[in-house]
Amino acid sequence: MRGGCWVVLSCVLLAACATPARRGPGADAPRLLTWSEQMSVREAWLEKRHGLLLDMMRRHGVGMWIVVNEEFHDDPLTQFVAPPRPYAGNRDIFVFVDAGPEGLKRVALTGYAEAALTRFFELPAEGRTTRDVLTELDSRYQPKTIALGIGGRRGVTRSLTRDGYAFLVETLGAGAEARFVSAAPLIEEYLDTRLPEEWEHYRALVALTDAVVKEAFSPAVVVPGKTTVGDVRRWLYDRLWELGVDTWFQPDLRVQRKGLVSSTSRGFLAPSTEDVVIQRGDLLHVDFGITYLGLNTDWQKMAYVPLEGEMDVPAGLKKALANTNALQDALMLRSSRPGRSSADVYEQTMAEMKEKGIEAMVYSHPLGNQGHALGAHVDFRSASRKEEPKLLREGSYIAIELNTATVVPEWDGQKVFVMQEDPAYLTGEGWKFFVPRQEAFYFLGSQVFTTRGAPIH
Known part of the structure; x- marks a missing residue:
């Protein structure tokens, strides 16, 4: 979404300066949705996308998929794997695990609580750290592969930062790093599948x-x-x-x-x-x-x-x-x-x-x-x-x-x-x-x- 605190603040300031109202499309053009309506529509789509994800992960041999969003440097996937809201928690992590008979396990590790996330993800109990949760998920489900935004040919498939990668290695250990693979094929199918x-x-x-x-x-x-x-x-x-x-x-x-x-x-x-x-x-x-x-x-x-x-x-x-x-x-x-x-x-x-x-x-x-x-x-x-x-x-x-x-x-x-x-x-x-x-x-x-x-x- 085009949004975030800066845009909201800008709109308030513009309104205060008595800037003329935005001119909508002509009477015969399609009606555009408000921001809140857009969020509602996109979250309904997200529910459908998450419903398709487990089969995609299995087709591509992915046991765990991790998307890391950095404050002021959003991962381009974030708005398509999580509710399209601003994320400003320094480092927010979204984890998808093939939990076998349990199905798809979705966990969000964010710096700030966001009620919209509870519809799509499990959130850790108060006091549990990101490192604790990631280590436990890896230990419990032992995914054979951990797919990351690395090694792709396009920006959206190679978006994990160097420091984000280093954090995952430090948290999960060298044994996990040996299981790191490129998420590019999974990302391509996920984004190229239209609803x-x-x-x-x-x-x-x-x-x-x-x-x-x-x-x-x-x-x-x-x-x-x-x-x-x-x-x-x-x-x-x-x-x-x-x-x-x-x-x-x-x-x-x-x-x-x-x-x-x-x-x-x-x-x-x-x-x-x-x-x-x-x-x-x-x-x-x-x-x-x-x-x-x-x-x-x-x-x-x-x-x-x-x-x-x-x-x-x-x-x-x-x-x-x-x-x-x-x-x-x-x-x-x-x-x-x-x-x-x-x-x-x-x-x-x-x-x-x-x-x-x-x-x-x-x-x-x-x-x-x-x-x-x-x-x-x-x-x-x-x-x-x-x-x-x-x-x-x-x-x-x-x-x-x-x-x-x-x-x-x-x-x-x-x-x-x-x-x-x-x-x-x-x-x-x-x-x-x-x-x-x-x-x-x-x-x-x-x-x-x-x-x-x-x-x-």
Whole structure:
């Protein structure tokens, strides 16, 4: 959760300074939950997640799983293994033990008492130390493996601090250290398993992301010849604040223009600098995401700024978008199925693009509790097979992120990139979007932009 004492204090101070009230989403956009409502919803999800955990631990051969949260340095797992509340107990530890016939044993060792924890964890009796409890759990259940946030390739799977590790070694002893293993495979399954109860909330979050981007790419925000890339980026930040939601990365904008040589970054079309002024005839792109309810979206859409008197998007640009739609179809409908290798999906998709003569790139990644989440990536990296390709998991969420490059006659043969990114979920028939994809560029004419007929104000 975005929260904690600092944020609460900041809100109080802002209120005292008579800052205008936050502007909610438009009448047609999804209603956002209050903080207390979000806590209630997420704790219901946590109950379901804990119900799945024992089977996951046994599949991965984990006898005990320990998550260590450090004050001012939260472990990224904490809000997904414990109630999403602020934890400020210097060092708070959450322990999950395969207790055999007793089932899953859950113990929380925190510096401050928190009533919400009693719903999910056993708490030690007053006077018992963390060292006492950890030693007793290890002695009583003698887990063959103790899984920790070490040895993973991603931040959430290697998050245990050096001092946290040293504390566990000192407490449990060298014999226990010999049983320490990486929790990465368990963490990946735990975080990549989506709950049915999350689906509708996530769909609403994607719809909200869509609404905010449509508002950003509208005459209400963009005035050709005046508005800069930085102006739009700052508007997006302020809109997030008005809605009371967060983001997990800085919004990026790209401007393509007839006669303007596009720069690249790491092989991709590079973001434009904040001083670039948006002009008529420009093709705009935004990369944007929202964090809410412990879930994240990732969203890329494009808009065309018409020339004076121009009533439609040039045919060459329409063809460029159609090529990207064709790439989406190849990846989502014909290549992807549960249980297929992500590398095989990528290769089949690219083979179809080669056959159709479309210059394409695919770099799709999992979504969920992180924006760049754990699970099967469908991209050129997975196809390298430097690591064992992962199998697509039914129900997983993904960002269908990709682009095509198309020569546009109206731009004197200049190559134009159409980049798209949409959250989707995997079914037995392939990936499906949460909301409809973009099949026409947003057109920044003189009309007041609306979403499903309702102005966003």
